[in-house]
Amino acid sequence: MFNINYILAPLISYLLGSIPFAFLYAKLVLKKDLRNFGSKNTGALNVLRLASKKGKLFGLISFLIAFILDATKAALAVYLANQFIPGHFVLATTIGSFFAVLGHNYSIILNFKGGRGAASLGGVLLYLDWKVFAGAIAIIICFMVLLEILMGGKLNKKLLKHSISEQIIGRVLGEAYVVWWVSMYNPILFYPVLFSMALVIFAHKDRIIEQIKEINNKTYLND
Numbered sequence: 001m002f003n004i005n006y007i008l009a010p011l012i013s014y015l016l017g018s019i020p021f022a023f024l025y026a027k028l029v030l031k032k033d034l035r036n037f038g039s040k041n042t043g044a045l046n047v048l049r050l051a052s053k054k055g056k057l058f059g060l061i062s063f064l065i066a067f068i069l070d071a072t073k074a075a076l077a078v079y080l081a082n083q084f085i086p087g088h089f090v091l092a093t094t095i096g097s098f099f100a101v102l103g104h105n106y107s108i109i110l111n112f113k114g115g116r117g118a119a120s121l122g123g124v125l126l127y128l129d130w131k132v133f134a135g136a137i138a139i140i141i142c143f144m145v146l147l148e149i150l151m152g153g154k155l156n157k158k159l160l161k162h163s164i165s166e167q168i169i170g171r172v173l174g175e176a177y178v179v180w181w182v183s184m185y186n187p188i189l190f191y192p193v194l195f196s197m198a199l200v201i202f203a204h205k206d207r208i209i210e211q212i213k214e215i216n217n218k219t220y221l222n223d
Contacts, residue, residue: 005084009092010099012084013077017103017120020110021069022047025062030054035113039207042107043115044070049165070115071123074100078124078192090191097124097192101199116203121196125189132186136178143174151220168207175201 023042026034030050034042038049044066052059074097081096082089101117125133141163147170148163149155163170179197183190214220 009081009084009095013081013096013099014103015108016073016077016080017100018107018109018114019073020104020107020114021073022066022115022119023110025066025069026050029062035110041115041203042110042113043104043117044119045165046115067119067122070104070119071126074104074120074123075127078127090188093124093128093189093192094195097121097196098199100124101196105199105203117196117200121193121200124192124196128189128192129186132182132189135181135185139178139181140171140174143177144170146170147173151215166211168204168211172201172204172208 020042022044023034026032026042026047030047032050034040034046034050038046040046044063047066048059048063050059051062077100078093078096081092085092085095101120103114104120105114105117106112107114122133122137125136141160144163144167145153145160148159148167151167153159153162175197179190179194182193211220
């Protein structure tokens with residue numbers, strides 16, 4: 001017999017993910033449109049770039065607010081998906097996570113544009129297993145810093161900041177490695193992470209191409 005919950009779970013997850021909290025925060029508090037600033041994506045990291053112009057502490061607080069809101073909506077989507085599809089944790093969690101990230105990246109409210117889904121996926125991991133969340137963050141940062149150094153980044157106090165803000169190739173490699181690491185460390189989360197991370201990585205395609213061009217033109221780290 002057809003179960004309508006298999007329609008409701010992805011639909012509600014997508015709609016929850018579509019709520020552009022970072023965009024709304026920037027509009028209401030910062031009086032700016034994130035789509036016209038920095039990376040032009042409507043995520044927490046772009047809020048950090050914009051809000052930091054008013055001070056580092058304010059930027060950090062703004063980032064945390066945007067991150068927590070985007071993370072919470074995805075965690076809620078996973079929780080609700082498991083209520084709609086009880087007894088099928090992997091399937092329900094995969095649906096909730098994937099469609100929440102899909103909604104964040106292609107929000108119906110923003111004409112199917114949005115962020116890159118990292119905060120949303122981070123919220124899912126934090127909700128399900130904080131150790132996986134912490135491990136994923138550590139792995140991605142290590143890859144970003146390592147690639148930054150390999151590309152000629154200097155070992156100074158600006159290295160970490162520039163790596164996190166600009167090192168997209170290292171970030172994507174780290175995100176891909178996280179998928180494999182999760183399959184070893186907590187296999188039950190493999191499929192939720194695999195499908196959701198695919199959306200996150202795909203959302204970085206334009207920045208990857210841009211950074212490759214900068215490397216080929218020898219302008220990366222020289223602008």
